Amino acid sequence: MVSPKVSVINLQKRYGGVEAAQGVTFEIEDGEIFGLIGPNGAGKTTTVECTIGLREPDQGSIHVCGIDARRRPHDVKQKIGAALQTTALQDKITPREALALFGSFYKNRAEPDRLLARFALADKANAPFDTLSGGQRQRLALALAFVNNPELVFLDEPTAGLDPQARRELHGEIAQMKRDGHTVFLTTHYIDEAQELCDRIAVIHQGRIVATGAPSDLIGRSDRLPTVSITTAQPIDPECWSGLTPLEGLEPRANGAQFRTSNVNAVVAELLRRFEARGTTILELHVQKTTLEDVFLELTDTSSPDPRAQSPAR
Amino acid sequence: MRPLLNQLGMTLRLHARNKMALIYSYLFPTIFLIAFWVLYRYEQVPLARHMGELLTVTALGGACFGLPTSMVSERERGVWRRYRLAPVSTGTLVGGTVLARYALLIIAGLLQLALAMAIGMPLPRHPASLFIAFTCVAFAFIGLGLVIAMMADNVPAVQALGQCIFLPMLIIGGVAVPLASLPDWAQRLSAFFPGRYAVEALQSCVTGGGLGTARFSALALLLIGAAGALAGAKMFRWDAQQRFAANSGKGWAVAALAAWLAVGVTAESRGHVARTRTMASQTVTEPAPVPTPPPQPSQPAPTIATPQPPPAQPPVNPENPPVHANGAPERPKPSPATAPATTTPAPVASLPTPNAEGPPPVPSSAAASWRAVTMADIDRDLIFTRLPPDAGIVTPIARSDEEPDQDAVNQLEQIRLALPNWKPGQVDDPVQRVRNFLYVAGVVDVFQMEGLERFLPLVVFERLEADFKKDDLIKILYWIALHPSDGNDKAVDEMQPLGIPNGPGDMDQTRNRVAVYAVKLLGRLTGKIVPQ
Numbered sequence: 060m061v062s063p064k065v066s067v068i069n070l071q072k073r074y075g076g077v078e079a080a081q082g083v084t085f086e087i088e089d090g091e092i093f094g095l096i097g098p099n100g101a102g103k104t105t106t107v108e109c110t111i112g113l114r115e116p117d118q119g120s121i122h123v124c125g126i127d128a129r130r131r132p133h134d135v136k137q138k139i140g141a142a143l144q145t146t147a148l149q150d151k152i153t154p155r156e157a158l159a160l161f162g163s164f165y166k167n168r169a170e171p172d173r174l175l176a177r178f179a180l181a182d183k184a185n186a187p188f189d190t191l192s193g194g195q196r197q198r199l200a201l202a203l204a205f206v207n208n209p210e211l212v213f214l215d216e217p218t219a220g221l222d223p224q225a226r227r228e229l230h231g232e233i234a235q236m237k238r239d240g241h242t243v244f245l246t247t248h249y250i251d252e253a254q255e256l257c258d259r260i261a262v263i264h265q266g267r268i269v270a271t272g273a274p275s276d277l278i279g280r281s282d283r284l285p286t287v288s289i290t291t292a293q294p295i296d297p298e299c300w301s302g303l304t305p306l307e308g309l310e311p312r313a314n315g316a317q318f319r320t321s322n323v324n325a326v327v328a329e330l331l332r333r334f335e336a337r338g339t340t341i342l343e344l345h346v347q348k349t350t351l352e353d354v355f356l357e358l359t360d361t362s363s364p365d366p367r368a369q370s371p372a373r
Numbered sequence: 374m375r376p377l378l379n380q381l382g383m384t385l386r387l388h389a390r391n392k393m394a395l396i397y398s399y400l401f402p403t404i405f406l407i408a409f410w411v412l413y414r415y416e417q418v419p420l421a422r423h424m425g426e427l428l429t430v431t432a433l434g435g436a437c438f439g440l441p442t443s444m445v446s447e448r449e450r451g452v453w454r455r456y457r458l459a460p461v462s463t464g465t466l467v468g469g470t471v472l473a474r475y476a477l478l479i480i481a482g483l484l485q486l487a488l489a490m491a492i493g494m495p496l497p498r499h500p501a502s503l504f505i506a507f508t509c510v511a512f513a514f515i516g517l518g519l520v521i522a523m524m525a526d527n528v529p530a531v532q533a534l535g536q537c538i539f540l541p542m543l544i545i546g547g548v549a550v551p552l553a554s555l556p557d558w559a560q561r562l563s564a565f566f567p568g569r570y571a572v573e574a575l576q577s578c579v580t581g582g583g584l585g586t587a588r589f590s591a592l593a594l595l596l597i598g599a600a601g602a603l604a605g606a607k608m609f610r611w612d613a614q615q616r617f618a619a620n621s622g623k624g625w626a627v628a629a630l631a632a633w634l635a636v637g638v639t640a641e642s643r644g645h646v647a648r649t650r651t652m653a654s655q656t657v658t659e660p661a662p663v664p665t666p667p668p669q670p671s672q673p674a675p676t677i678a679t680p681q682p683p684p685a686q687p688p689v690n691p692e693n694p695p696v697h698a699n700g701a702p703e704r705p706k707p708s709p710a711t712a713p714a715t716t717t718p719a720p721v722a723s724l725p726t727p728n729a730e731g732p733p734p735v736p737s738s739a740a741a742s743w744r745a746v747t748m749a750d751i752d753r754d755l756i757f758t759r760l761p762p763d764a765g766i767v768t769p770i771a772r773s774d775e776e777p778d779q780d781a782v783n784q785l786e787q788i789r790l791a792l793p794n795w796k797p798g799q800v801d802d803p804v805q806r807v808r809n810f811l812y813v814a815g816v817v818d819v820f821q822m823e824g825l826e827r828f829l830p831l832v833v834f835e836r837l838e839a840d841f842k843k844d845d846l847i848k849i850l851y852w853i854a855l856h857p858s859d860g861n862d863k864a865v866d867e868m869q870p871l872g873i874p875n876g877p878g879d880m881d882q883t884r885n886r887v888a889v890y891a892v893k894l895l896g897r898l899t900g901k902i903v904p905q
Contacts, residue, residue: 113457136460143458147450151390156383163379164459187390203455
């Protein structure tokens with residue numbers, strides 16, 4: 060049995076009176092892309108910073124690449140690469156200089172030219188940092204995370220603040236990391252990004268992990284029903300809804316409605332018959348199965364605190 | 374080691390690309406240098422007597438503004454946070470940054486020296502010591518810069534904090550305004566700021582007796598630097614989100630200030646603190662770099678001459694020269710620097726200048742020659758209570774219970790033995806002879822030869838008392854006090870046989886010191902001053 064790349068058990072950290080992490084536990088397997096998602100203030104950054112040695116936790120055990128991160132943070136840093144949410148460098152440093160400088164801090168060094176080529180920075184190699192675009196800066200941050208040929212890469216909100224084009228490029232980079240056999244640990248608040256990139260996801264809420272699993276597993280586990288939304292040319296006769304089952308969460312609108320149902324076929328077929336009888340014309344009809352976003356919102360709904368706290372990390 | 378050198382090299386490279394940093398590091402000091410050159414343009418040796426001040430301003434600007442500004446802006450932007458992800462220690466990064474700053478200060482200092490020498494300043498007397506002194510100064514101020522960097526949450530806070538330290542040091546800390554021009558309270562206060570020790574240590578190597586004569590200053594700088602470095606390390610923050618107010622180590626800022634306090638208190642107790650009064654600054658010292666307004670009649674009387682009727686005599690007065698006992702006129706001082714319009718004010722000349730066209734207004738009862746001096750003249754013309762204090766930096770005299778250190782004892786003994794055979798002490802003209810002996814104390818005072826300058830006047834006084842009859846000596850001393858610009862000053866270039874460096878460039882200053890020492894001895898001889 061291969062030991063996990065990262066093993067965090069019962070991580071606790073409080074700032075003043077705020078418990079940012081209240082017993083966070085998770086594992087990351089070798090070669091997977093693992094995403095940590097959660098609303099702002101849920102404890103994502105605290106968890107990441109404790110794991111990579113930027114903060115000292117109050118309690119808990121953290122092992123990274125088999126090394127006790129609390130006892131030997133320097134050894135852990137030798138083996139991991141990290142790109143923070145916003146990596147700013149000095150205005151006048153060039154990508155080539157930055158890669159050479161940071162590379163010199165490590166025993167195992169990657170060739171700056173190779174990194175520049177890989178992250179599409181070759182033609183900006185000698186441009187001062189303050190002339191780089193947002194996407195180029197983020198690619199440089201990624202390149203810096205690779206200067207030591209890391210076993211494990213941490214990416215904290217890697218696409219925050221990027222335009223869609225740059226985001227797409229970055230997604231390609233991260234997918235490439237997996238193909239190259241790297242283990243990646245990323246945090247994001249873009250749920251679609253997590254769904255697209257991650258092999259497994261942990262949802263953190265109020266300092267606790269409330270669910271862990273592959274995106275499809277999490278969706279499958281959800282008891283949330285598919286959503287149907289209809290737009291019509293005429294107002295819908297309220298009589299149309301009477302006796303229609305199974306139906307949940309009906310939200311009538313001026314010319315249309317939205318509802319959830321466990322039997323899309325039967326309900327939609329009956330509804331079409333009733334529309335036909337009343338001469339109501341359908342302009343749009345959408346059926347959407349449960350998304351990760353639905354699951355996320357369900358799990359992190361602050362009106363029902365700690366929804367899965369009783370069964371964490373299923 | 375390699376990470377440290379890389380960090381150092383990168384810091385230097387980035388500095389060279391930063392226009393604002395270059396302006397702060399090199400343009401400002403150059404402007405200061407030119408300003409000093411213009412302000413002190415009448416000095417015989419350009420800038421030599423102000424290199425201590427100039428180099429201090431340079432180091433202060435680079436270390437108190439340059440270093441914390443770059444550190445805080447990098448921390449604010451998250452550069453330090455990024456560094457922290459790498460397996461590199463705080464010491465390595467800060468060490469690299471600090472060493473780079475030291476290198477930048479050295480470059481700025483050398484540039485300033487080169488510029489000053491291009492203008493005409495001679496090579497500093499003790500170049501190697503100057504390097505060591507500058508290193509002490511850089512260490513003290515870099516420590517200070519680290520404390521500022523750790524206290525300031527953002528760049529504007531660096532500017533505010535830096536100014537709070539920079540400006541007082543410049544104005545009342547003895548850096549831009551000479552100590553002797555400052556009022557008593559400011560001189561006392563200056564002992565609690567490192568700037569003063571920086572100027573003293575550096576200046577001793579440029580024109581004085583070397584760093585060995587400014588040991589207290591060097592030690593003070595090292596202490597202040599060490600306290601700053603320690604406090605900076607204890608308060609270190611990687612992240613701009615850690616605010617100073619929430620920093621557990623913020624109490625260390627007090628430790629850094631405690632070093633200033635300790636140095637100030639020690640200086641005070643060891644008598645290093647000047648207590649030169651405002652009067653003294655107007656009459657016996659160099660002018661402040663800002664133009665000094667002419668003394669107003671309503672201001673207190675100057676040290677030596679009578680307040681009214683005005684001046685005893687202008688410094689050079691060919692129409693009515695002072696006359697020697699033998700009838701031969703005392704030769705006017707040949708140096709062009711004594712021309713009234715171009716010199717720093719001498720004690721007497723600082724009074725409202727008489728109309729140059731008309732006959733010089735000589736006090737009606739002033740003596741025509743030193744032999745005719747009476748006690749009435751002395752009582753009328755000299756004010757003993759307005760002298761610079763013996764414990765000050767201008768014309769100091771040791772208390773009777775003070776002991777020189779061993780080096781000074783040997784040197785004093787050597788001078789005591791050499792004085793009777795010293796050539797300038799054997800000239801025929803008694804006035805010139807007394808002048809020459811007094812020059813010995815004056816030169817050492819101007820050079821601020823620590824350890825020696827406070828005790829040497831006593832040796833000189835002893836020699837004078839042995840050489841002259843008391844009554845004659847009193848009259849001659851009065852004469853010298855009222856005629857500080859007369860006679861020749863060749864003796865200042867014959868100090869070598871006594872083991873004292875030859876002449877300071879600024880003869881006016883030396884002559885002023887001679888005049889003050891004359892009054893001080895006169896006061897002792899007549900019982901008007903009771904030495905402590």
